[in-house]
Amino acid sequence: MTAAASQDFVGELAQRHLDAAYSLGRWLLGNEHDAADAVHDAFLRATKSADTYAGGNARAWWLAIVRNCCLARLDTRSRDRRNVSIDDTTGGSDRAEQLLPHSEAGDVEDRIDHAQRQALIVHHLNNLPIEFREALILREIEELSYREIAEVLQTPIGTVMSRLARGRALLQKALAGTAAGKVTHGP
Amino acid sequence: MDHKTAQANLPLYFDGELDRAASREFEAHLDECADCRAALIGLDDLRRTLRDDAPRHTAPDLLRKRIEKLAAAQASRSESIPARRSHRPPRWLAYVASTLLAFVAGGVATSLWQGSPRNAETAEAPAGTQLARDLFASHWRALAATSPVDVVSTDRHTVKPWFEGKVGVAPVVRDFAEQGFVLVGGRIDYVGSARVPVLVYRHGQHLIDVFVLAENATANLAASSAQNGYRLEPLRLGDQPAAIVTDMDAAELEKFVRLFAS
Known part of the structure; x- marks a missing residue:
């Protein structure tokens, strides 16, 4: 690939999968600002290393770069504690409980509106260790195949499978926990 | 398919990573096994919850514009470099180019003359x-x-x-x-x-x-x-x-x- 062609290729690729890249950034970094900056970093890095793209799944290649940029940001963030600014939802662990209405189990479903259900799932996802969270997001939200996820995470497929299984089990347990909580809050 | 194999295959089946024949075998087991059915429904509920309730983050317009601009700038830069050079090549460049070309041409001729069979073999x-x-x-x-x-x-x-x-x-x-x-x-x-x-x-x-x-x-x-x-x-x-x-x-x-x- 010539330099110009590979630049065009990266530009096109990044724009086509910009939502996926940004979404991954949001789930890994928590806030809009960092996610956008990480995608920006990723774009620059991708254009620089376009020559190293050796065929295969282009979306997975691009998302792998985005992920690396996110992890680099997380790394500097953990070294520099002043910048901790994860989304609204990880603020307090008791927040999920606050969102739940204290009423009969029967009409709980009706009472929790979409925003509350959304806050609940975001809360539980953000509570998951990052390796399970990213595997779940890539599979369930971005709908990547095992092999694509393995390429993004740079791990063997077996690791992808075990992380997905563990992530799903943890999330199911967490959701069941708040569901049980709902009932006990009733009269 | 025994229950243990079925349990191992369950997520693969759910994620569409099982081949057709194994899927059929798994489905045959599913007809008989309430535990596996319940587990499959559990996974499906979780997926539905995630897809319905987890927020979809779409790239903000500002970011999209930033990337568009960068991509356009890069595309125009890689086009304009050779254009600008060919516009007004310095005199010394032409001189260097001509000697270089003669050197390379000589090299190619020499290597051709040395014979290709040996080269092919080493390659x-x-x-x-x-x-x-x-x-x-x-x-x-x-x-x-x-x-x-x-x-x-x-x-x-x-x-x-x-x-x-x-x-x-x-x-x-x-x-x-x-x-x-x-x-x-x-x-x-x-x-x-x-x-x-x-x-x-x-x-x-x-x-x-x-x-x-x-x-x-x-x-x-x-x-x-x-x-x-x-x-x-x-x-x-x-x-x-x-x-x-x-x-x-x-x-x-x-x-x-x-x-x-x-």
Whole structure:
């Protein structure tokens, strides 16, 4: 690939999968600002290393770069504690409980509106260790195949499978926990 | 399919990573097993919750504009560099270019004159060893992964069409379970930059990879080689060249090769 062609290729690729890249950034970094900056970093890095793209799944290649940029940001963030600014939802662990209405189990479903259900799932996802969270997001939200996820995470497929299984089990347990909580809050 | 296998296959089935025959087997088990049905419904509920309730983050317009601008700037830069140069080339550049060109042309002529057979030979030997290195590396990579196969099947009628759908090549798939070499499944792997089908067999504790190679690929592959206790043995699979990589000992390997020839 010539330099110009590979630049065009990266530009096109990044724009086509910009939502996926940004979404991954949001789930890994928590806030809009960092996610956008990480995608920006990723774009620059991708254009620089376009020559190293050796065929295969282009979306997975691009998302792998985005992920690396996110992890680099997380790394500097953990070294520099002043910048901790994860989304609204990880603020307090008791927040999920606050969102739940204290009423009969029967009409709980009706009472929790979409925003509350959304806050609940975001809360539980953000509570998951990052390796399970990213595997779940890539599979369930971005709908990547095992092999694509393995390429993004740079791990063997077996690791992808075990992380997905563990992530799903943890999330199911967490959701069941708040569901049980709902009932006990009733009269 | 017993319950334990079904449980292991459940997420694969749910994620659409199980081949057709294994899916059918799994569904047959599902009809009889309430536990597996409940587990599957649980996974489906979780997926629905995630897809319905988890927020979809779309890239903000500001970011989209930023990337668009960067991409456009980069595209125009890579176009404008040669344009600007050709616009007004400095005089010394032309001079250097002409001497350089003469030098290169001389070099090419000399190397041509020295004769191509020798060059071709030296180029071919590394290609062969490179291929062998790739094959060993693929085998080790597969061993390091939790599962050395992409499609789990002991049924050769499943493995063959699976390959056809993935790489457009349908290798001859034979099962030698009766002779002690059990077909475990198949996977797609890279050899150099080519995607090739790999048939995976098991013999006792040994894993055997049979790489189905492109025509003329084995031409420059040495008869057989060994590395770190692993052996590589080229063979023909029907009319396709192939190569076996395994850690079996020489006698067992020979037996396996003979099975293919029979």
